[in-house]
Amino acid sequence: MKLSPRGVWVVLLTAVAVVWLLPLYTMLATSLKTTREIAMGQYVLPPREFAVENYRVALDALRYGLVNSTLVALPATALAVLLGSWAGFFLSRLRFRPAPAIFFLATIATFLPYQIVLIPLTQLLSALHLINTRPGLIVAYLLLTTPMAALITATFFQTVPMELQEAATLDGCGPSTFYWRILVPAARLGIISTAILIFTLVWNEFLIPTAMTQGTLNQLATPVLAGLKGNYAQLWHIQMAGATLTSLPPLVIFVVLGRYFVSGLMAGTLK
């Protein structure tokens, strides 16, 4: 049998995809294996009995972290998208002379590695008595992600037809009414994409909580997961169960809303 050229590509890409999924597959498989099975090596084989127990142990350690990450990432995302999209609207849809300059400065603030503001950010939050608290983490993430939300929503808002705005203006519609009643509904897919990108960024972030939180009560999921490596050294099944639990929210979003995930990812580069 001779494969068509297209068939050759399908086989080739499938082979690469299998290799690409190996880390994720072994993570899932190992998270369900018993200590005895782990000890035998053979990591590529599927689990023989499903040791759901591993997840109970991992969840015990990660419980606070997962709840805190949710309580931080959701409000931070909502606020960043709200405040950012106001600015994105102003910068992209209204004739405002300094708009390019603001866009330029916000782009730099978005893409510079945020390590360079970590020291003053910690000082600022200590001065506000917000260090080691969830509101403090929300403020930190809000500062870091709002400029990005402004830029991304601006690129999405640009795609809304100018005629809509002209018609609205003729009907005596002001900026606030236009934003809430026409622009947001018309660009809702872009807003969802932006929110997904920012939520994923915040959920997956590690440096901020590592610098700004201590103890377990206010800790986010990523530092707790990093800590599992020490507390459950060599207990790969527990570590992998923890890794799976931590990746669930972004993975679920990716599976359910993949299209928005991709368009947010692309818009995030200001392509």
Place this chain on the structure above:
Amino acid sequence: MTYTRTHVILFLGPLLLIVVLMYGMMAWTAAVAMDDWVGMAPVWKFAGWNNFHALLTGTLRQRFLTSLRNNLTWLGVFIVPTASLGLLLAYGLDLVGRAERVLRPLFLYPMALSFVVTGTVWAWMYDPDAGVFNDILRSIGLGRWAQPWIADPTLGTFCLIGAAVWQYTGFTMTLYLAAIRDIPREIFEAARVDGATDVNLFRYVVVPNVGHATMIVVAMLILVTLKVFDLVWVMTFGGPGNSTEVLSFFMFVATFRQQFVGIGAAISVVIMVLAIAVVVPYAWWSTRRLPT
């Protein structure tokens, strides 16, 4: 559409406040870099270039140069494979027709994960005794190729880069796929009629037409190499010794563990200078494309 000053304050105020705060904090970091600040509480004792001097010639020289060299290794070794693999995959996906819908997400999954998750999984895969790679090598009779991987000072950084390539290839693939789809289909069809093979098309149609995407990819990946911190923390904690440390890791340890805040700020300034060289031209370029 007309607007009043109140509208400017309402809509733009929050962003402007945040942007001003961000630049203020950058200036603050630069100021701290010129201070002899040790300990938790702020110490505003002007020290001129002493911190930079300590990094370049003093006791920290070795550690600083190791971090800088590792960042350069990241720059040299991470970008080319991530970009070219992404481009090849994108070209393949463009050719497979409907199968793309199934195949494409498989490469994108890693992009949804935290570096901490990637680090946890890959640290285990690289484990010298119980790791997946050595296990696979032994089980297919290639046990003599087994390596200490991340436990080896010379291999360490390359292992970390391997994990990052895995995570970011889906990202470059997505950008390149969009760029390939932007090339007019007639060019492909005309070339095919003239008897061009897939390889010809890749060489003479795809590669010359994705320069724009390459610029974005390279800029974004350079920033990834300057930001990298989580993978180092989770997989090696900078070790063995400090062989896999990078600037942002060194900065964090100096500031938050050893409380040499002035030194930490000086390292931040080095990161800032390197990043500005990429970010400012990129911001200039993306702003010029605004319709305003």
